[in-house]
Amino acid sequence: MLKLAIVDNDAFALRGLAAGVCCALSHTKVIWLAQEGGKAIEYIRYHPIRPDIILVDMSLEDSTGPEVCADIRRLAPRTALLAITSFSLMRYAERAMQAGTQGIVAKDNIDGICHALLTIQDVGFMTATIGARQYRFATVQEAYDRLHRSVSSERPLTGRELQAVELCAKGNSLSEAAKIMHVQVETVKTNLKRAERKIGVSSRAKVVAWWWERER
Incomplete structure (x- = not known):
């Protein structure tokens, strides 16, 4: 049984992808669907069943793929x-590879998605020729090790992460920040956690203190 999860901000696309893959690969079971990156992170942290592979759309509304x-x-x-x-696959291939994925495929190509899923399930990664370049994606372990070796403080905060920190620093609750950002509370929490990791601190209070120091 291949346990699958899908992240896509389009509800229609979510249902279509789930139905298409399950129809083509009868041994597949969809564990969960998420329309926001923050919700996907919540599922990873708290859902009792861990998927074998997660399909992630590169163009999400609350954060980038x-x-x-x-x-x-x-x-x-x-x-x-x-x-x-x-x-275009060329638009996201390098960023997807650096983010720790095991492959990339066109969203409207169910046959291609299924082939990629089977390849990853079988050998652990994809190789793909995109434009004039051949991409050899990393295995899960290789990608995990590389990201954990990276220096988090070298990564700048995104606009959404900085906005979440600023709103909390100015006294807004998580729910108030979520309303202002037009996202769910879990998405605000996710952006704050990312900010903590990038800055190299271990609490919300410390990331807020960092923001005020930055504003001096």
């Missing part, structure tokens, strides 16, 4: 990631 993949990779050292996109 590569950011979500990198966060999942740091939390899930045994779950494979397959990037999907409706844009």
